[in-house]
Amino acid sequence: MAHTDRAMMPPVDVLVVGAGTTGLTLALQAHAHGASVRVVERRPEPFRPSRALILHPRTLEVLRPLGVTEALLDVADTAPTARVHLGSRVVEAGLGDLALPDTAFPQLSLVRQAHVESVLTRALTDRGVAVERGTELLTARDDGHGARAVLRSAHGIEEARCSSVVGCDGPASAVRESAGIGWYGRPYAEEVILADVDLGSAFAPFGAQVFAGRDGLLFLFPLGEQAPWRLLATRTSADGSGRDFGQPGPAVPRAELQRLVDDTGLEAVIERLAWSARVPLQCRLARRFRRGRLFLAGDAAHNYSPATGQGMNAGIQDAVNLGWKLGLTADRLGPGTDVLLDSYDGERRSAAQGRMVLTHAAFWAEASTGRVPSWLRAVGAPWAAPLVPALLDRRRLVAEAVRLISQLRVNYRRSPLSVDGTPRLWGAPRPGDRLPDATVSTDGTVGRLHGLLARPGVHLLLQRDADPPPDVLTGPRVTVLRLTNSPGRGLLAVRPDGHVGFRCGAVDPAALSAWLSLAGVTAAG
Known part of the structure; x- marks a missing residue:
């Protein structure tokens, strides 16, 4: 060799x-x-x-x-819109500027x-x-x-x-x-069908389109790379053998894609098929x-x-x-x-x-073709469609759903890197929690917290009256920021991934040094 x-x-x-x-x-x-x-x-x-x-x-x-x-x-499209087709009813939804005040990015970006x-x-x-x-x-x-x-x-x-x-x-x-x-898990009985298609001028792009049917969902995104539309559909897999999970497989005939479009009730013709593939799916964890x-x-x-x-x-x-x-x-x-x-x-x-x-x-x-999910998509969702606009108007409800799926609520509270000092700092995010964005004041300047922390390394956030940490604990990998709008003598140590690592009601050099060492930051920085 x-x-x-x-x-x-x-x-x-x-x-x-x-x-x-x-x-x-x-x-x-x-x-x-x-x-x-x-x-x-x-x-x-x-x-x-x-x-x-x-x-x-x-x-x-x-x-x-x-x-x-x-x-x-x-x-990116930072103000995406979607039309959800539930039987004969169409519900329009905006996915930009959601009610998420604790992040600089309150939207789903396409x-x-x-x-x-x-x-x-x-x-x-x-x-x-x-x-x-x-x-x-x-x-x-x-x-x-x-x-x-x-x-x-x-x-x-x-x-x-x-x-x-x-x-x-x-x-x-x-x-x-x-x-x-x-790793454990199993293959799904369903697969994803992907295609880049041109539906002609009769179907002009207006945000994403979602069609709910008995056999599954069909999405049309105005994000095709070789044609105006990206088609994504979930359907029962045709072949369960020899699959390369997550990877595009055989092409899908144009006639089959047209049937998928026809089944939605959409009066559109695939004028050009640029690319298509079946993608087998699995659910597994190492x-x-x-x-x-x-x-x-x-x-x-x-x-x-x-x-x-x-x-x-x-x-x-x-x-x-x-x-x-x-x-x-x-x-x-x-x-x-x-x-x-x-x-x-x-x-x-x-x-x-x-x-x-x-x-x-x-x-x-x-995507499941079982009796209950099929009924929900084909019958239940269209029946409930008149209620959807009222639910979407409740921006906080939509925002909470986005908060859940985007992992804004993920915490590492049980991690050995999540440490509470003595005395405890009350009223602040718990160790392991994501640090929320907020408007803060530093040295008389008002700004957004995440913007001030938008650099690599560990960040020490001091309350207004907190003692400064010893110089030996700071360095090129540690940034110190005093929040003058936050009364108190405590501090938070924020990890490079934006989660709180250490919280204490006073600046305890020994406890802070121990946490910085645990987090891989040496005394020399």
Whole structure:
């Protein structure tokens, strides 16, 4: 087997396998917190067309400190509308400017996954990190002192040395297989049908269109990449054997797609079919997200149905959680950092279990052909349609639904990184909770809290009368901010992913130092 001169390349801290949205975000977050990174991707070109189409508010929040959110919003529809067809009734809904005062992004943003990947790739390039396409991971292992990975590319075979390997390489993850991590779950009996279609000028784009029928839902998004419309339908799978879950499979005949459109009652003709595929689905969760120096994130760790749009968003949030932990411990991995690194599995696997319940219930209502869900879509929903506008007018109700699906309520209260000091600081977010956005005053200047924290690292928020922390506890990875509109002597320590880590009613240098050490921030910063 031919070896390449690349086998002599110096080791890096983090080898990221997979250059989808999860892998690119992981690389950015780890790099922003001090790690050297490599990103390898077996595909020679970016995957097209996009599968994911929605960015949630929480996802935009966690990406903001990496400096990419504005570029994403520039290519997104941040005020999307939807027409929901329930039998003969049509209900219009707006998904922008929701009643979410504690976030800077109170909307569901429609954006193609391909555009998200382009923005993230450009940000990595600006930081001097190039994606190595056409490079496949063959095996990876923990050698007791770090990790070793065998890579194959056009240059030959390379054994790469690194501190950690992160598998962001999808459902058929080579990293998961190398780590010997099993996963449990099952295939769905239903599949997704995707297509880019041109429905002609008689059907002009007006936001997303959703059609509820006895056999499932059909969506039309004005986000096609090779034609004006992206069609997404859920139907019973035609073939249960030999499926590559989550990956586009055989093309769908135009006649079959036209029948799907006709079944909705929509008087539209597919004038041009640019692309189509069947996508088999499964619901699975890895039994662990870490084994030694090998980690899993995104679709390599969990697979869901497309209901509520979790895939891309969950992977990005995994990456932000793990990336800062690998970055801050890159130069000193060992027993002293195991609590921090193990917290990734405890925090994100628990969140994934909650998402699995949510998506499974939503997909049952959306796609199951059982008697009850079929009746609900075909009979119950049209009957209840007159009540829907009144419900949508209750903006707080809609906002709470978006808060749930976008993971704004996820907390890590049981994490070892969530610490309450003495005396306790009452009236503040609990350790492990997401820090909500708010209007604050700092040195006489009024601004939004999340905007002030939109940079990598740990943030110490001091109340107005709090003692300053000792200089030895601050440094390039720790930012101190005094909130002059918040009376009291306490402080909050906010993790790089926007969750509260430490809370105390007074500045206790010893307790704060212990938490900063636990979080991977040394006295030198």
